[in-house]
Amino acid sequence: MCGRFSIIVEEEILKKRFGVIIPEQETLFPRFNAAPTQNLPVITNLNPSEIHLFRWGLIPFWAKDIKIGNKLINARGETLTEKPSFKNAYTNRRCLVLADGFYEWKRVGKNKIPMRITLKNEEPFAIAGLWENWKSPSGEFIKSFTVITTEPNELMSGIHNRMPVILPREIEKDWLDNSLTTNELNGFLQPFQSEKMKAFQVSSSINSPANDNPSVIFPIQNELKL
DNA sequence: CCAGACGTTGTT
DNA sequence: GTCTGG
DNA sequence: CCAGACGTTGTT
DNA sequence: GTCTGG
Numbered sequence: 635m636c637g638r639f640s641i642i643v644e645e646e647i648l649k650k651r652f653g654v655i656i657p658e659q660e661t662l663f664p665r666f667n668a669a670p671t672q673n674l675p676v677i678t679n680l681n682p683s684e685i686h687l688f689r690w691g692l693i694p695f696w697a698k699d700i701k702i703g704n705k706l707i708n709a710r711g712e713t714l715t716e717k718p719s720f721k722n723a724y725t726n727r728r729c730l731v732l733a734d735g736f737y738e739w740k741r742v743g744k745n746k747i748p749m750r751i752t753l754k755n756e757e758p759f760a761i762a763g764l765w766e767n768w769k770s771p772s773g774e775f776i777k778s779f780t781v782i783t784t785e786p787n788e789l790m791s792g793i794h795n796r797m798p799v800i801l802p803r804e805i806e807k808d809w810l811d812n813s814l815t816t817n818e819l820n821g822f823l824q825p826f827q828s829e830k831m832k833a834f835q836v837s838s839s840i841n842s843p844a845n846d847n848p849s850v851i852f853p854i855q856n857e858l859k860l
Numbered sequence: 861c862c863a864g865a866c867g868t869t870g871t872t
Numbered sequence: 873g874t875c876t877g878g
Numbered sequence: 879c880c881a882g883a884c885g886t887t888g889t890t
Numbered sequence: 891g892t893c894t895g896g
Contacts, residue, residue, distance in 0.1 A: 706868080783868080
């Protein structure tokens, strides 16, 4: 699963890397510990040349309560076309979730060891996502997104049984291409190359979303205390 | 037909 | 145990 | 994902 | 809105 990630790199690097602009009304700042319900940077098929901040946790358009989004922070790639909450978004509203690392908790007996996973070159990458525009009962529109998951690759299988779908750079544009069918898109929902990724233990200060600071990204040497 | 769910993960 | 909030 | 609350009434 | 269960 993927319930926490980071997007720390400077705006200038992000703009160059994804070939986008950042509209004036969107204020980005480094996120070491991005968590559900927060507004986080995505690139959508609606505006593929702009970064916007959407709320993490997809709120289906029929929802009566914003809290429904709390449960929809991930979507299984294998069943997107079947699920009422996702199928329409899969066809029409896809997005790139911008990240430069993500976190998984490795279960060791009763303990949970937080691990940070990045690319070996530590560059930013795009996670496949879906988005929605929800009208709240008070008439306010809220744009939200979910992160698509898949089976773990070799590296991740030692940590967890799911991982986010990281899109290879060459198909990032295709993911936002409105002319592709779900059949073609299904082929993109694969585990990323293990050889290009690395994982290491980090401080359990990552556990609290309130700790959105550099302490949560540093590797920890000593293994499995307590 | 209407009512009620609509999701994932991990654990039991 | 389960839900909410971040 | 994890942390932290989980309740009501009335009053400040 | 759309699907599932009764």
